[in-house]
Amino acid sequence: MKTAQEILNHILNPYNNKLQEKRCLKKIIALMPRKYNKYITSCLLKGDILYINVSHPALRQEIFYNKNIIFSIIKSFHSANQCLNINPKKIVTMYKYKKIPKPPKETKFFLKEAGDFEIKAKKKDLKKKFEEIKNLINSKSF
Incomplete structure (x- = not known):
């Protein structure tokens, strides 16, 4: 070995x-x-x-x-x-000249409210669950 x-x-x-x-x-x-x-x-x-x-x-x-x-x-x-x-x-x-890297540009984004979403489920059971989730989110204040 x-x-x-x-x-x-x-x-x-x-x-x-x-x-x-x-x-x-x-x-x-x-x-x-x-x-x-x-x-x-x-x-x-x-x-x-x-x-x-x-x-x-x-x-x-x-x-x-x-x-x-x-x-x-x-x-x-x-x-x-x-x-x-x-x-x-x-x-x-x-x-050899090397450029100094520029910092990335600032990206702007907008936030939607958490409880403001559209329910696109076609099944009644799923739609009911999503509505319960939506109501829970809207009832809690962050």
Whole structure:
């Protein structure tokens, strides 16, 4: 019988490289200066290009001009024998404008009185029961 660790290794083995890459990218973002990592929404590595999505257009330019910070963080990881699979040659920063969602419009509706309804039953027994219900509702004040 397989242990739980063997089963997890078997399931996650095809995705291990991608998971390791995502962990390393999160570490890189965490080690960046606070004014940068606060506005970074995501990172993606495709081939030799590191794509960084930011939530502010001014920060896009600032990260692009100070990309040597990212390269130095990656170099420090490599010297510690970590994140060796991440070796970007180029860094691209992107900003995409997202509209702030508007609150839903106010819907107006009108309430009818509870005891004011039409009885459409055709059977006498049902019609009698509905009339009793209607009388009970009208007799109680809410």
